[in-house]
Amino acid sequence: MRALLLTILLPLVAVLSACSEPAPRFLAYDGPEVTQIHVAKDRRRMYLLNGTDVLASYDVGLGFAPDGHKSRSGDGRTPEGLYFIDRRNPNSAYHLSIGISYPNAADRAAAAAAGVEPGGDIFIHGTAGNDGRGRDWTAGCIAVTDAEMEEIYAMVRDGTPIYISR
Secondary structure, eight states: OHHHHHHHHHHHHHHHHHHHSOOOSOOOOOSSOOOEEEEEGGGTEEEEEETTEEEEEEEOBOBSSOSSOOOSTTSOOOOOEEEEEEEEETTOTTSSEEEEOOSOHHHHHHHHHHTSOOOOOOEEEOOTTOGGGOSSOBSSOEEOOHHHHHHHHHHOOTTOEEEEEO
């Protein structure tokens, strides 16, 4: 009787386990290199480029107070200017994330002159279930859907320049 029960239950457990496995987060990409990223804050759009060719584009959410350049910690603004992708976080609270090199030397100098902290930890990241929080909800980061973040994470390499415009 026990052997019969195991014969029935083991395949059922295997099927149910397979159904509950999350979709893979790490995609493979073998297309053209992403040579630069452009974020147009006014259009809430991000473009992954190879030279001047657009490889992919995404709608984005920005900081909760997106107008203007980030100048201090807690201002809710997304920085503007030229930065670089400088790190990645596969264990992000927002699904996956890639870091932006804010603050740079000019940002740190401007903050010091104003007597404030420049802030930091600016990322392109997923939403991890926060899709309903409104269009601009981050602390200054650039948000895309989790599925889009999986694509971006696969396509973009550390060292890629990112230009964020008004």
